[in-house]
Amino acid sequence: MGTAAASADAGELGRHLGVFDAVVIGLGSMIGAGVFAALAPAAGAAGSGLLPGLALAAAVAYSNAASSARLAARYPRSGGTYVYGRERLGDFWGYLAGWGFVVGKTTSCAAMALTVGSYVWPGQAHAVAVAAVVALTAVNYVGVQKSAWLTRAIVAVVLAVLAAVVTACLTCGTAQAARLEPGTGATFGGVLQAAGLLFFAFAGYARIATLGEEVRDPERTIPRAIPLALGITLVVYAAVAVAVLAVLGPDRLAHTAAPLAEAVRAAGAPGLAPVVRAGAAVAATGSLLALVLGVSRTTLAMARDRHLPHALAAVHPRFQVPHRAELAVGAVVAVLAATTDVRGAIGFSSFGVLVYYAIANAAAWTLTPAEGLPVRKVPRMVPRIVPAVGAAGCLVLAFALPAASVLSGAAVIAAGAAAYGLRRALVSRA
Structure with a gap:
């Protein structure tokens, strides 16, 4: 107990998570979101090119995961790319990555909270969203192990629901199921835009990297957990996308607000629709839990360097969590969930996260084999072609997003850069 207390007093987090827990936290974020x-x-962007868009998003995500895994193993501290960018590229680039992540993902947290509300009680979506934020902030406050246990249960429920959806869609009779119709013709630009939107769904493995200070044996755990979580998620997404497309077709899929519920109804299993709605609420809850967890850790890292109020860098002496950062993030998300409708924020969030990962890949580019990890620990992650492909892919997908998302995302990044410059000027004058 004395050691734990000393660690907490020194501002360090407790290492409680193994490979399984880290994978589950990544799954809870990706699959739920x-x-x-x-x-x-x-589907609205790509039409019949939805599956190529999914494959492209997965390829970019894999490059990012490879770079993130290698960096996280070398710098096993809270903060993710905020830490990597600062250590490898300089203070400004680390700050910019952290800024984009915190702002974009805080918006995503509110979006997921409202998704929970819209499925649980559509008439009181905002109230339910705020209640969900408060409850999950409380869970995170009492320790990351509690969050991991809850995430295990959520992931199990969501995977069971998705398995039921895929089974219902792929085993229904041809008289009930729609053929995979060509639908709206796919264009290259449409496929790129779809990949950018779908990248939002793969970004959850960042939560594993931001928890680098709380995993056991990070040099082994993180490089194993990130590719495992990403691979499992890709298999799940591909199965669900094929099943839903087979029943609805791309045009009908693009115009439905609840595609999985609509798909089981079209497949002749309307009794599954309420189960799917419940599964969606549980999935969004899991995503919200993991998002709040990740944003609070990046907030902690930025507060330690005084890019955010230093009071947020406190670590609870008993629970060994960044309790003030968690409370601050929870309060901001609760306000957003109570006062705004941010369910259309996928593009905005994707832009910020793609910028974040472009910086991660640039940081990974600077690693050399001599200072990196042995190849046996991180298979196929050493060549520089991986971060090069990842960085290029991130930038292409970011600027292929809808114009409104690009403009709003670029404005937020520019505001963060301006704030950084102002702070540096004030410090230099002092």
């Missing part, structure tokens, strides 16, 4: 939210807008 994407499969119920991103398929329909992506």
Whole structure:
């Protein structure tokens, strides 16, 4: 107990998470955020090119995961790319990554909270959203192990629901199921835009990296957990996308607000629709839990360097969590969930996260084999072609997003850069 207390007093977090828990936290974020939210807008952008868009998003995500895993193992501290950018590229680039992540993902937290509200009690979506934020902030406050246990249960429920959806859609009779119709013709620009939107669904593995200070044996745990979580998520997404497309077709999928519920009804299993709605609420809850967890850790790292109020860098002496950062993030998300409708914020969030990962890949580019990890620990992650492809892919997808998302995202990034410059000027004068 004395050691734990000393660690907490020194501002360090407790290392409690193994590979399984880290994978589950990544799954809880990715599957909850994407499969119920991103398929329909992506189908609207790509039409019959939805599956190529999914494959492209996965390829970029894999490059990012490889770079993030290698960096996280070398710098096993809270903050993710905020830390990597600062250490490898300089203070400004680390700050810019952290700024984009905190602002974009705080908006995503509110979006997920409102998704919970819209499924649980549509008439009182804002009230339910705020209640969900308060409850999950309390869970995070009492320790990351509690969050991991809750995430295990959520992931199990969501995977069971998705398995039921895929089974119902792929085993229904041809008289009930729609053929995979060509639908709206796919264009290259449409596929790129769909990939950018679907990337939102893959971004959850960042939560594993931002928890680098709380995993056991990070040099082994993080490089294993990130690719595992990403691979499992890709298999799940591909199965669900194929099943839903087979029943609805791309045009009908693009114009439905609840594609998975609509798909089971079209497949002749309307009794599954309420189960799917419940699963969507649980999935969004899991995503919200993991998002709040990740944003609070990046907030902690930025507060330690005084890019955010230093009071937020406190670590609870008993629970060994950044309790003030968690409370601050929870309060901001609760206000957003109570006063705004941010369910259309996927594009905005994707832009910020793609900028974040572009910086991660640029940081990974600077690693050399001599200072990196042995190849046996991080297979196929050493060549520089991986971060090069990842950085280029991030920038292409970011600027292929809808114009409103690009403009708003660029404005937020520019505001963060201006704030950084103002702070540096004030410090230099002092």
